[in-house]
Amino acid sequence: MKSAAFEYQRVTSVAQACALLAEHGADAKLIAGGQSLVPMMAMRLARPAVLIDIGRIADLQGITVCDEGVRIGATTRQAHVQADALVQRELPLLIQAMRWVGHVQTRNRGTLGGSIVHADPSAEIPLVAAVLEATLELQDANGSSELSAAEFFYAPMVTAIAPDQCLVAVRFPVWRDAHVGSAFDEISIRHGDFALASACAQVALDAAGVVTRCVVGVGGAAPIPQALPEVAAQLVGQSANATNLDALAAAAAAALDPEGDLHASAEYRRHLAQVLLGRVLRAACEKAKA
Amino acid sequence: MAIELKGEQTLPVSQATLWALLNDPAVLAKTIPGCNTVREVGPDRYEMGLKLQVANVSGEYVGTVAIEEKREPAHYILSVEGQGSIGFMKGHAAFDLEVVSDAQTRLLYTGSGEVGGVVAGVGQRVLSGVAKFLVGRFFKALEKHIAETQAHPAPK
Amino acid sequence: MSNSKFRYIGQHRRTKEDPRFVTGRGRYVADIVVPGMKHVALVASPHASARIKAIHADRALAMDGVHYVLTGAELVAATEALMVGVDTPLVKRYPLAHEVVRYAGEWVAAVVADTRALAEDAAERVEVEYETLPCLLDPEAALNPDAHLVHPAHGSNVLYRRKFVWGAVEEDFAAAAQTLSFRCRWARSATVPIETFGVTARWDPAQQLLDVWASIQMPKYPDQIARTLRLPGNAVRVHFDVDVGGSYGVKRGIKHTVLVGYLARKLGMPIRFIEDRLENMRGGDMHGPDRIFDMQVAFENDGTIRALKIRALDDVGAYAGRSPLQLGKPVGAIVGPYQIHSVEYEPISVLTNKTAQEAVRGFGQAPTNFAIESAIDRVARHLNMDRVALRRHNLIRKDQFPYLIPSGTTYDSGDYHTVLDKAMAAADYPALVAARDAARAAGKLAGIGIATCLEPSGGNSSFEPLFNPKNLTTTWMDSCLVRVDLSGAITGVMNTSTSGQGHETLVSTVVGEILERDPADIRVVHADSLNALPSNSPVGSRMAIMLGSAAAGAAKIIKANLMAIAAHNLKCPLDDLVYRDGHVSVKAEPSRVMDWDALIEIAHRRIHQMPPGLEPGLQAKFVFEVPTGGGLPTADGRVQMYPCYSFEAHVVLVEIDPATGQPTLTRYAIGHDCGTMISPQIVHGMTWGGIAHGIGAALYEKFAFSENGQLASQTFMDYLMPSAMEVPSVDIVDHCTPSPLTVFGQKGSGEAGYLGAPAAIACAINDALAPSGHALDELPMTPMAIWSTLQSAGSMK
C-alpha cells in the first residue's frame, strides 16, 4: 500500500498554488492535512501526478471575525477549530460536531477545508457548513469567487470546485439572536467511524419561545450533506414546545433517498435520519429555551 | 459490489433521432463519462478506453461496449466490461425509447453493474451514489450534445 | 489469588518481554533488514471465480528496479502442493493461482523489485486476461449436486462430512418430554492482528541453506516449508527469535513463505514480503470459521437436557489448509460444561469462492460454544425457567470429575457451580436484574446474558487422525532446554516463536520456581529451527501446560543433577539432603552445605568431583508429551481430545436504544478457572483481550462479501474492531481448580474470554429482545440487525 509516484511541490502562497493548478489541471491535487487523501493515494485510488502542499500557507490558516460571523481559513486544523475560543463562543454547532470528527490524531492534521472539499456524505463538517449556509471562498489563477455551501455539494465526494480552484476560507454566519440553541447528533457503529446517519439543527427563539429562525439537515442519508430548508421553514413561527417535531422529522426522512451499504440499508438510514432529526430539533429547542 | 440503477429522462429529440444517437459510437464516446477512445471491433461491438475521475478517485479501464437485443427504434441493451489497475467493472443497461411527441422521447433505463478489486473493497459506502452521479453526467452530456447538434446539425 | 505453596508462580511479577516493547526495541519481522533484500508485491485477482487466459508481464519487467515476475505455472512446476488437513489430495493449492482463480484477492503473480513501492508500480503493469466463471458463495448451495465446483478435480464442494453418533441419541430424543430446534449463524470474522503477516528469506547457495524470518505461529512450519520447496528439513532454518505482532491462531504463512523462499533461491537475492493491509484482509487466508448451526435439543420439563443434535456447516472458502479441522476440535467439548447424555454431531466443511479460512483463536470452539449456549437459553425460555437455575441444574458437578463426555474425552477437573456463583456475585446479579428492569421500565431495551463455557487446553492433535484416517499423529510434544552456565546464570531455550503470550516470562517463572532462583535473572531465548527441540507451537491454549511442563521437567533434571553432585561430594544419601535456593545442605547438619557456585564449579570444571555417569556441564532438555495424549480415535469417532479444561462464566448487561438498535455493554463480569495461574497478569490480560475479541465477533466484525464475491470489508474502515470506546471495563474473578494432570495444576488460558463472550453477548441481546417475542440468531448483532429484528417484531416506536 504505497502511493504511486508523484511530483511534490510545496507552495508558500495561494497564488502559487493556483498557478500550479492552472498548469496541471486535474492531474494536480492540493494537500494540506491529507487525512482523507493520503489513504486513497496509498491504495492508489487517487493518483495525482502533482501534489501541491498548501499546508504551510499562513494565509490559509486562522480564525477571524468577519461581517457575517466567523471566517476560518481552509487549512486550519480541525483540532485548532475545536480548541478555538471564538468558535466555541460563536459556533456551538460546529463545536458539537467536532467531537464526532475522527480521532484526536486525525483532527490534529485534518483541516476544516479539507473535510469540506472531500465532501464525504457522512462527514460532520460539510454537514454543518451546509446547514449553517456557510460561504466558501474560492480562488483560481483568474481571481476569487464565492459559493454558498448549498451550491457546493453535488454527489458523494463530488463538489462544485473546479480542478484549478483552491478553497481559501469558509465563512460561517453567526446568529445574533437572543435565544439560540443548536444540536448535533450522530449514529456510528463505533466512535469515530463514518456516520450511519447524522443530523444537526440550530434554532432561534423570540422572548415568547416562538421559533424565529431554524436550520436543520442530515448527513449520511443522502448523496450529499443535506440541508433541509423546507423542514426548517415549517418550524418557524411555531412554539419551541411544538409537539409536531417527530411528525416533521418523519416527513423529512420519508423524502430522503439514502443509499444502502454494508452497515446500513437505505431503510435503516432513513429511519435513523428520522430519529436523529427529531432528537436534534428537540435538543436545539431545549437549549434555546435554557 | 452490485449497483442497481433505474430511471428515466425525457430528451428533446424524436425517437428516431435518439435511436441514431444512441447507436453512434462517436456520440457514446462523447457522452459516456470518462470515455476517451472508442474503436469499432465488430458489429455493435466497440473497444473503449475509459479514464474515470470522480473526486479523488481516478481509474483507467480498457474494455468493450456491446449493443445487444436491438429492436430498432425502441430498445437495446448496452453491455460494458472493463478492466483496469484498480479492478474491473461490468454492467448492462436496458434502454427503452418511448415516443412522447415528434420532438420528445422518453428514455427509460434500468440496469445493474458491478465493480471488483480495490474499489469494491474500499468504496462500498459511496459506490451507488457515485454511479448515479455518473448516469447524471451521461444524460447531461447527451443533452448538451443534442443542443449542440440541433443548433449546428452535423453534415451527413 | 493466593498460591502460598509457590514462591514465584501466581505472584504479581513484571513480564520479561515488556521492557523491550515499551522502548520500541521489539524485533518484528518488518524490523529485520537483510542486506540486499528485494521486495515483493502481489498481483491479486479482482474476480472471485475466473480462468486465467494469459498473463503479460513484459511491461512490468521492463521497468528499472524490477527483477522478476513469478506466476503460478512456474511455481506449480517447481514446488509441491501445500498441505491439506483432511484427506482431499485433489484440492490442490499453491501460493499462486494456476489456470484458475477461486476467490477475489487470490494471488496471481508476484513481482520482485528494489522497493515495495516499485514492486507495486510493476504489479499494476502486469496484465492478466481473465474469463469469468460461475461464482459460488452460499455454503448451502455448495452442497447441491449441480453446484459450481470450486475444485472440479475433487468432484464435490464437500471437503469433509461425517455424522458422529455418540450414545443413544434417537432413543433420548424419543424419550425426552420436549424438543426444540433452531438455526444460528456465526459470521466469518477473525483475529486480525495489528501486525500483518510478513516473511523474509535468504538462500545461501554455499551452505544450501534457506534462512527464514517470519511472523509465525504454526505447528511444523519449518517442515512444511522444506517439503513444499523440495528441500531436506535441515536446509530450512527458521529464526524463532522474531517478535510476532499478535496472531491468536492466524499467523500461518505457509504459502507466503513458500513463495518468498522459492524466489530467494531462484533469484539468489534475499526476499521480503510484508503483507499490506489489503493483501492481508483479502488474500492473507486468515478468515475464521463461517458457520451455520442447526441445533436440536431434547430435554425434560424440569430442564434436564438429555441430548443434542448439531449440524455444523462451515464455509471454509476456496482452499482447505487446516481449516476443516476447526470442526474437529469441538468434538472434545461437544457438550460444553453440561451433563448431556448423548450427541449427534454432523460437521460439514464446504468450499466456496471466498478467501480461505485459517485457524482462529479457539480453533472452532467459540462458535460451538455460541451454539450450545444459545440452545441452553432457548430451553430456559421455552420452559420459562431461570437461565441460571437451568445451567446450575445441568452443569457437571465438582464431584463428578474426571468426567467422560459422550464423544470420548474426559474432562480433568472443575468446579463450575462455584465459578458461576462467583461471577454472579461479582456482577451483583440482583442489582443487575434491577438495572435491567429499570431500563426496561424507562422504555429501553435491556438484557442480561449468561454463558458458561469451556476452554479445552493443552492443544493436542487428536482432531488430525479423527478427520483424516491417513494421519496417525498421536503426539504433539513440546520441549525446553535449561542451561546453567559457568557463571551460574540460567538460560531457558524455547523452540518456537511468541506472539504476545509471554513465554519468556512463563519459562523463567517455572524454572525459577523449581530451581528456587529469581526468575528476573533467568534469560529465555528462542532457538532457531535447526537448534530447536521439537515443538508444536503455541496453539490450542497449550503453552502453560506444554512449555510450562517441559521447562519444569528440564529444571527438575538440573535440580536432580545438582543434588547428585552434592550427594557425591557430601558423601551423603540423596534422601538426607535438602535443596534450598540453589544450595544443597544436609538435613540433619545444616552447616554442611554446598552452595550454588560450588555445585556449578564442579559441574563445569571438576569432573573428578562429579558422580560417576553424570555428564559434565549443566544442561537438561525435556520433551513433554500432551497429558492423556497418544490415543487414536475409535471407529465410532470417540477420542480424548485435549487434556485440561478451563471454565469461564460470563455475566453481561446490555442496553439497547430502541430507536436505533444500538447496543451498549453496561456491565461485564467473568468468573474464570484455569487452574493454577503461573502469571496472573498475563492470564488476566489474555482474558480481557479475549473478551474484547469476543465483543468484536458478537457485535462488530464480519468479512462480508458482495453478491459477486468481492470482499466488501477489505479495510479497517469496514472491518470494525472494537476500540477502547466500545470495550467496557470487565471484572475478572479468579477461581482455581488445579488440574491433576499438570505439574503445578495449571490449565490453558490463551483463548480465555473469547470462548464465551460472543455467546454471553448474544444471550444478553436476545434477553433484551425477548419481550418483543423475537430472537436474533446471527452474528454480528449490529445495530441494523437488531433494529430489523425489532421491526419484524412490530414493536418499534
Next chain:
Amino acid sequence: MSAEKLHVVTLMVNGQPRSAAVPARTSLVDFLRDTLGLTGTHVGCEHGICGACSVMLDGEPVRSCLMYAVQADACAITTVEGLSQPDGTPGVLQDAFCETHGMQCGYCTPGMLISAHALLQTNLNPTEADIRDAIGGNLCRCTGYVQIVAAVKLAAEKLRATGGAK
C-alpha cells in the same frame, strides 16, 4: 533503481537533527522506520485507522502513515524511542505499562504510548473516560484495553507526584 526524484527531508527526531533524501511518496512512517532505522514506530494498516504508527509531530499526536515525509520537513518528531530516559531505560509512562502489563504482543504499544503521552502532556489527572477517548484511535487486539487504561492512570499518578518529569 529507478530514477525517482529525491527530496531532502530535515527534521528533529527525538531531539536529534536528522536528514535524508527520499522520494516524495515515502510516508513519514516508512521514513522513520526504513530511512532512519527507528523501527519502534509500527505499520498496522497504512490507511489511518489502527493508530500503531502514531508519533508526536510538533507536540501533537498524529498518524505517521497519513502523511508524507516531505510534509514533515523542518518539524519536530517524537517517536516511542524518544519517550525513554536518555540512557534508554523506560520513562515513567513506559514503566507504568510494564507495571500493569499494558500490552501483550507489543505491536500497538508504541502508538498507544504516544497517544497516552499526548494526553498526559495536557492532563495529569485524567478520568477513565479521558483515557479511553485519548486511546480511542489506537486499536489493540491483545489486551481488551483494561491494563492499558490502568497503566495510564498509574503513570498519571506517578507524574503528578514528580511534577510531570518523565
